[in-house]
Amino acid sequence: MTNVFVSLAAVMAILVGQAVTPSRSTYVFNLYDSRAMRYQNPDETACTAAATLIMLNTIYFASSPTWTPPTSITASNATYVWQPTVTYKAQKTILKWERGHMTMPLYKPGADVHGWRNALNYFGWGSVTAGVYTDLSYETFGQAAVATVRSIALTTMPVGILAWYGGHAQLVTGYSVTGEDPRTGSTKFKINGVYLTDPLSERRHKDDYVSYQQWQSGPMDVRFMPYYQNEGIYTDPLDGRVGRREWWAKYVIVGPVVSQ
Numbered sequence: 001m002t003n004v005f006v007s008l009a010a011v012m013a014i015l016v017g018q019a020v021t022p023s024r025s026t027y028v029f030n031l032y033d034s035r036a037m038r039y040q041n042p043d044e045t046a047c048t049a050a051a052t053l054i055m056l057n058t059i060y061f062a063s064s065p066t067w068t069p070p071t072s073i074t075a076s077n078a079t080y081v082w083q084p085t086v087t088y089k090a091q092k093t094i095l096k097w098e099r100g101h102m103t104m105p106l107y108k109p110g111a112d113v114h115g116w117r118n119a120l121n122y123f124g125w126g127s128v129t130a131g132v133y134t135d136l137s138y139e140t141f142g143q144a145a146v147a148t149v150r151s152i153a154l155t156t157m158p159v160g161i162l163a164w165y166g167g168h169a170q171l172v173t174g175y176s177v178t179g180e181d182p183r184t185g186s187t188k189f190k191i192n193g194v195y196l197t198d199p200l201s202e203r204r205h206k207d208d209y210v211s212y213q214q215w216q217s218g219p220m221d222v223r224f225m226p227y228y229q230n231e232g233i234y235t236d237p238l239d240g241r242v243g244r245r246e247w248w249a250k251y252v253i254v255g256p257v258v259s260q
Helices: 007-017 046-063 086-098 113-125 139-157 211-219 243-247
Strands: 002-004 025-030 133-138 159-163 170-178 188-195 208-211 251-256
Touching: 007 159, 007 211, 025 133, 025 188, 046 086, 046 113, 046 159, 086 113, 113 133, 113 159, 113 243, 133 139, 133 243, 139 188, 139 211, 139 243, 139 251, 188 211, 208 211
Parallel strands: none
Antiparallel strands: 002 025, 025 170, 133 251, 159 170, 159 251, 170 188, 188 208
16 A cells, blocks of 8 residues: 655755745555455456455455444444455355346346445445445546545545446546645645556556546546446435436446545
């Protein structure tokens, strides 16, 4: 796990022997732990299940086994129950469970956003109603990007993102920003880039640093794009919403709930 604070002005002050008050600071934070990683292969439909496994492993390795959610998480009384694993059997178990707790037809492969959210809460905290992770949608890329960074900063937990126009699950474990420290809850920062992992081995993105520009408008395999999937046709029993209406043409993330 990387947690670095760099004040460029302070470094220059030391070099020239002057006392200078820094006006802009860079904050770098990354939860990634190689022990948490598993590619979804050989199952090309299991991106959400593999992402769930990686995210829960990451939370475990970033904290003590008796870890409980920080006070910034709404579900502060939830108890973490996940035990780390990278087995294909565990991934299959998660995917099967997701498919029984999602809002798209079973004849469609994989799982939808609600299934992914539900699996994180169920396997991580023992209940679909744990309320630690939720699905969030934003009108603009900038809003979703800031929400992703803020969620990681305030909870020290990874964020899932819906890539490939909503057809693929990826996750973000860290960030580099310049401005105010997002751990304070501030949004007065410029995102330089994020640390991205893709569970599909062919993409070769494992803890890759992706610049803000690449994440917004780069190649499809690293670009965060609006959601254009129609499979979420049933009403979600938790939030009472229909996925394809809730997410259509928006930037969708699956992130920990933080206080506003």
